[in-house]
Amino acid sequence: MNQHINPGSMRADDGIEKGGMLLHVDNISLSFGGVKAISDISFDIKKGEVRAIIGPNGAGKTSMLNVINGFYHPQEGTITFRGEKRRRMRPHRAAKQGIARTFQNIALFKGMSTLDNIMTGRMTLMHSNILAQALWVGPARNEELAHREAVERIIDFLEIEHIRKTPVGRLPYGLQKRVELGRALAADPALLLLDEPMAGMNLEEKEDMSRFVMDVNQQFGTTIALIEHDMGVVMDLSDRVVVLDYGQKIGDGTPDEVRNNQKVIDAYLGVAHD
């Protein structure tokens, strides 16, 4: 039986075995002026797993994602992605290397259709020059057709055929979130960063989204790091969880281990910090 189908990606095939080390961050510290957002954090993400990053408000979760995809540059520490060590990297480099993300506040092109929005996710994979693309000739034409097919596969996967041509600004919130996931998937990511994919959703929308996240992980074998506040979702979906509080790592392990970790319980129940 064929286990997983990668959606045509060369990038996802990096020779790392499932369960092997995909990314590790070592001793990362990040501060804005005098405010220390992250201090001395290390953890890893294994290939093929769903890794959750949780913590109370202001714990540094989104900062951590921003460090991973190169949006913030940490003052200290290193990030190793697929064996390549670095400290500073531009976001588009990260995208080219196969890191895609969605945002806490939806960041789609509101006036563009679902199809076009997802198509923008393919941008880093396009090779033909801008003139050829504008004239839609030769290789550019074939290239676009191939990309369109990949996008259609994602539309089919996320069950959003009926809104293919609808401007995303007119879509309800839950569907916009799904389109954003689609755009991230379109980049054929080796690592998918999801920043609160279920925030603001009702129960049914959350269930749908959870199923899509699971299917992405199982069917495409995509490694996923997600930030989420809904503990039920986190505990059900993730293989391992890292817990941050006030910029420090206070727990790391399987959902069960984390659930029984006294420091984590204290952080969530609000014990006074010394």
Place this chain on the structure above:
Amino acid sequence: MGGEFWKMPTSGSNAGREPVTFPQYLLLNAVRFADRVAMRHKDMGIWQSWTWKEQLEEVRAFSIGLQEMGIGPGDKVAIVGTNRPRLYWTFCAVQALKAIPIPVYSDAVAEEMAYVLNHSGAQLAVVQDQEQVDKILSFSEEIPALKQVIYDEVRGLREYDHHQLYDFADVQEKGRESLSANADLAKQWEDNIAACDGEEISAFLYTSGTTGRSKGVVLKAKTSVKAAQDTVKFDHLSADDSVLAYLPLAWVGDHYLNYAQGYVSGLCMACPESAETVQHNLREIGPTFYFAPPRVFEGLLTSVMIRMEDASALKKKLFHYYLGVAKKYGEAILEGRPVPLAGRIAYSLGNLLVYGPLKNTLGFSKIRTAYTAGEAIGPDLFSFFRSLGINLKQLYGQTEAFLYVTAQKDGEIYADTVGKAAPDVEIRIADDGEVQFKSPGMFVGYYADDEKTRETVTEDGFVKTGDAGIFDSRGDLKIIDRAKDVGKLNDGSLFAPKYIENKLKFFPNIREVVAFGDGRDFCSVFLNIDLTAVGNWAERNNISYASYQELANLPQVYQMMTEHVAQVNHDLANEPMMAGSQVKRFLVLHKELDADDGELTRTQKVRRGFIAERYGPLIEALYDGSKEKYVSTEVTYEDGRKGSISATVQISDMKIHAPAAALKEAAE
């Protein structure tokens, strides 16, 4: 490739022979319509298509694959899912092996589905996706006969135990391998199809089970084919026609209109991308033959009207002006009746500016024949679509008939009848008013339920429909009510409550109606006004009101209702069978009938018995001649609290027309 046999030889013992099974039609079509498109499906944003030759190849590969899995004559194969090419191919692939396809409603709850699978004894199920696989796995212990499951869409199923679970594509692949390994296999398969004499069972279609357990209607190949041949001729369907298959696969309408008529006529069947995209796909395909229940047409009309409200003033004016023109001349032009030249010019202008673009938006541009059935359709609604130039007709059908019992003929279209008997169908009305029929597509019996079969089929071979009907003066059938609800007034005239209720409900100002009269001297009704429509009217006329109760009790509203009832009485007087049940007295209820109070079912049907009990004093007042009556009724609010509404309800008397007088009046 074989198939020569099906070129309908002009000489020899098979000269002029027509196919008697659907697989035989597949072989024939692969020759006569070889490169014409048989099937379309929108997948990945693109309409994929298969010609009849390719369809034969797909069906054959799957059929051989099934054969290797051990499916043979008499075996039962359940089909669960929405309208997808592979599921339609399964019908034919199964029939080709003389096995029996059994479509099951894909939205059935697990218990209902388990019942059908168990009752039919299906040993293999071909299903659409993970949802259906999960459903079947959830009750697999209750259905020991079911051994194997084949799925169309692999998504989410990779990690499942594939012990008895197969991918459709893999089964087809096995079939293809066997076909290329054994050169005789294809010929054997075709010979087996050719050898069929049409006595084989074509399918079990389970009734939807709104009244009790669903029953498995057994259909024979030969009769099914004959029925389809008749209606294909009736509506002049050919390989140039196209349909969009969007109705439930397990429903007789879909199986008949799309599959059976499709194979017989060679028309092109298109499967939508998903249930949500039907409206888009309709527009893209532009079918020539279309079926929808009245509520779909109602929904379309409402959405058109609402969207026009947001249009610019000029567009609105054009729209309403030309709708007026269409109302005046549209139907006459459609039916080829004489129309003054000025009318024709105005109508063609309207077609250019309004009807054409509107039909295009709805996907109705190419429609030659459209049908509606299932419930009464309002005359205004019916005329609206016909006046746009859409040949909308009515039919009356049943699973037991393999659909058609009656159908309206072009040029003989009326909103209040379902037409004359379909070709080769015999209809009679029993003494108790029940419609009975004998038809070419008539079922063999209910599967494994002889008792029900005996209850339904009379000794001389007519099928009881359970519906009461009458023939009007033109000889067209009118379905008036369920037979068990039809009663008699004390003077012996027929009383069909739903018939009267529907007539009144076609007025937009009336929301609900309950008619009484069985075993009484005359007919009387309770009315519920439509708060939106009447409220709108009140607003336009500067009439203020605080509640439903107050609005319902206004003299002007009573006047409005009196006019509506008078109109209905006038119509009824023109119908000899119904003239006796004109409405003599009516009242407007002081509260809206509500499912929370148990007065309506959850599907918004009136619970007549319950209402009669609850409002007993009001009914008595209708019959004892009082002019008004004080009542207090307990109500349940949405949060579960109880309260009561009390009011003095007015009762109005109506004029009753003598049947002849009304006729004379109409003639003047």
